[in-house]
Amino acid sequence: MNIKSLLLGSAAALAAVSGARAADAIVAAEPEPVEYVRVCDAYGTGYFYIPGTETCLKINGYIRFQVDVAPNASSIGAGGGGSVANDSDWDARTRGQVQFTAKSDTEYGPLTGVIVMQFNADNASAQKAQLDSAYLDIAGFRAGLFYSWWDDGLSGETDDIGSPVTLHNSIRYQYEIDAFYAGISVDELEDSPFYNGETANNVGVAVGLGGKAGAFSYQITAGYDTDNEEGAVRAMGTVAVGPGTLGLAVVYASNPNAYYNKAEWAIAAEYAIKATDKLKITPAVQYYNNYGVTAGEFNDDVDAWKAGVTIDYQIVDNLSAKVSVQYLDPDNADDVTSGYFRLQRAF
Incomplete structure (x- = not known):
């Protein structure tokens, strides 16, 4: 056997061994593609697709701070879920509300589901969480x-x-x-x-x-x-x-x-x-x-007669202020003056 034949044989053996080892090599799996949230514009602004579904979801709500001024601080203009009167002539209250709206298309039209959660605090030790709305809607x-x-x-x-x-x-x-x-x-x-x-x-x-x-x-x-x-x-x-x-x-x-x-x-x-783009006055x-x-x-x-004025002011986008003053004069009771000041941030 000559030198040339020996070299050729060694090269062939090395190639075979290398091929066998390559077949056993560990190959890293390709990463799964990330599914980002997609905007859903079929039902208006603010909706997005729940990942992996064809259901569109919208989350919105508001944060409200309000001070009621009235005899015994009765909740004037509370707008649902008012507080109980107390022994003070004024009462500060805070509310947070979150609404979830889900929509999907069906053969009968959009299927809608709404859940509204409301959280009220008359003070730090008097808080209440409640289901404000929960319903389904179709056709x-x-x-x-x-x-x-x-x-x-x-x-x-x-x-x-x-x-x-x-x-x-x-x-x-x-x-x-x-x-x-x-x-x-x-x-x-x-x-x-x-x-x-x-x-x-x-x-x-x-x-x-x-x-x-x-x-x-x-x-x-x-x-x-x-x-x-x-x-x-x-x-x-x-x-x-x-x-x-x-x-x-x-x-x-x-x-x-x-x-x-x-x-x-x-x-x-x-x-x-x-009055202006930001100011509304309602007597x-x-x-x-x-x-x-x-x-x-x-x-x-x-x-009985009632008279009042409500002033709404849009401070900036999604932040508004409201002032309300009301006067009630019934024949069979003393007249009452009441009102409130409210700050509200919507999202």
Whole structure:
């Protein structure tokens, strides 16, 4: 065997050994691609796809600081979930609210689910967490815990034309087309105060319709309390006039019931003045006829007047301030002046 043959044989052996070792080599796996959150623009701004699904989610809410000023610091203008009166003439309160809205497309249209959590603190040792709303909605049908049409009102803080309790476990159908809606709901009323201070209400039926026509908007709402066998009806409308918007509302109740129990009838008016891009001033008045309740009936020949002003100021984007001052003068009691100052950061 010559030198040349020896070298060629050695090279072949080394190549075979190297190939065998290469086959056994550990190869690092390719990293999984990261799935970043994708924007969902099918349902408006603020939605994003939940990773790995076709469901769109939106998270929003607000943080509110408010100081109420009134006899015994009763919660004037609390906007749902008010606090209990105390022995002070003023009361500082803080609220945090978070809303989760999930939407996905189906053969029947968007399937919506909403959860609203609210956290209230009258002070450091008096805090309360509550489920403010939780409902599902599809093809106009809604079921769960949500606010009724009777929670709506004029834009200021003077009008007192809504239900004493507007958050119910309900089933509702609402038909909508363009700038018009009409619907009917069946409401569980067990949380609504009975006119003698008990909670004896069971079921109510409410209807609502409304819409817009140019600069004019309107809403008609009615409700029947089956436990008290009494009902109420309300009509509201707004129209752009000059530098602001004029709002009018009238409400009538056959007797005190879960849908209205302030007076037999009342009328409210306001004028929301858009003073600047950031400043809105809303003076308003309301008149009550047969005001208040005695022994389950409205008080005959007792009138009341209410007047007030609400000032809204947009400090910067998502940060606003509100000041409200109200004066109530009933025939059968002392007059009351109350109000509040509020700071609110929305997100």
